Amino acid sequence: MAAGTEHRQYLRVKETQMSLSEEQYGSQAGEDFEGQLREAQQQLEVLQHQREQLEQQKCEMDELNRRKEDFLSGQIEITERLSTSVTSIDRELFELRQELEDLEQTRQSFAAHLTRIEKVEPEGWQRDALDGELNRALAMLDQAEEEFESAVAHFSGGRAGSAFGSSASGPRTRSSDGFRANLKAGFAYNLPLLLLGITALLIMLYR
Incomplete structure (x- = not known):
């Protein structure tokens, strides 16, 4: 009887241990999964x-x-x-420099013509040299006007065309009523006075 009781107690202890082992295993497995x-x-x-x-x-x-x-x-x-x-x-700068050089040369030429023409004083010409002086003066005007018209034609298509006034629109032909005719008319008008003055001077010298 005592042996059977001990056997049952042993089984209960074993079951309890197994239950605890399963719980511990389950708890450990859950922790590992988490x-x-x-x-x-x-x-x-x-x-x-x-x-x-x-x-x-x-x-x-x-x-x-x-x-x-x-x-x-x-x-x-x-x-x-x-x-x-x-x-x-x-290209624009090259053309501008070229045009400026041409303008400078043209200005120098015009200034030289202007100086020569302004120095012409028909009233101071001697009667016997009148024809030669007149020819030289007219040739001077022809040369100046020829260079002027040449410059007008050269610059007419550029920026400096307006520098030549209304003549920049194209070459013009000088008529007989132009500067040459006015110069001749001035000589014809002043010639009697010149002759009278020369005659009076000669009379005074021979007295």
């Missing part, structure tokens, strides 16, 4: 963060490539425009 779940979740978060970083880097790279394409396109466009403008400006 730990693995947390670890997997952390890894997932890390992967998600890495994915976001990669997407951000891709967006940044796409933006850099777009800006690079904008630069290359703008570089080609502005290079062509600047190159064309530089060539045009160089």
